[in-house]
Amino acid sequence: xxxxxxxxxxxxxxxxxxxxxxxxxxxxxxxxxxxxxxxxxxxxxxxxxxxxxxxxxxxxxxxxxxxxxxxxxxxxxxxxxxxxxxxxxxxxxxxxxxxxxxxxxxxxxxxxxxxxxxxxxxxxxxxxxxxxxxxxxxxxxxxxxxxxxxxxxxxxxxxxxxxxxxxxxxxxxxxxxxxxxxxxxxx
Numbered sequence: 591x592x593x594x595x596x597x598x599x600x601x602x603x604x605x606x607x608x609x610x611x612x613x614x615x616x617x618x619x620x621x622x623x624x625x626x627x628x629x630x631x632x633x634x635x636x637x638x639x640x641x642x643x644x645x646x647x648x649x650x651x652x653x654x655x656x657x658x659x660x661x662x663x664x665x666x667x668x669x670x671x672x673x674x675x676x677x678x679x680x681x682x683x684x685x686x687x688x689x690x691x692x693x694x695x696x697x698x699x700x701x702x703x704x705x706x707x708x709x710x711x712x713x714x715x716x717x718x719x720x721x722x723x724x725x726x727x728x729x730x731x732x733x734x735x736x737x738x739x740x741x742x743x744x745x746x747x748x749x750x751x752x753x754x755x756x757x758x759x760x761x762x763x764x765x766x767x768x769x770x771x772x773x774x775x776x777x
Contacts, residue, residue: 600644603674607670624665693763702754716746
């Protein structure tokens with residue numbers, strides 16, 4: 591049962607630069623422990639790629655992200671980028687999907703969350719790399735990419751961060767939907 595007597599926020603952490611095998615190894619069980627030791631509650635992970643849903647009294651995303659990132663570094667020797675979104679942030683991104691028909695093929699639709707606003711994105715460069723089958727839209731917080739042929743060979747996907755000009759972390763539509771469901775359950 592979730593204790594609602596303490597004012598807590600529901601957060602979604604999207605970690606970048608962690609793996610379950612090889613370089614930057616970070617098992618999800620250890621990641622959960624790091625979050626719990628940082629004062630987070632109801633910590634749950636989704637798949638082995640750094641998706642964490644949790645509740646915390648901390649209201650400042652930057653402070654919480656630094657705490658988590660530093661703790662990973664102290665325990666595992668590498669410092670991942672930790673992007674924190676509230677449930678409201680991620681719900682707005684979902685509602686703002688410019689390609690709703692692509693949701694029927696959830697592995698073809700990707701949301702690249704921007705670490706901060708892109709002041710001078712190279713939209714011409716993005717357009718030049720876009721395959722004929724691909725569509726994209728850049729908003730203040732999210733770069734939406736519909737890549738029906740997958741992002742594994744997409745030059746646009748591979749170069750999006752460089753051309754947008756700010757750090758990003760991407761998740762496919764299926765993952766986003768699952769993360770939202772998990773966050774709503776602990777809300």
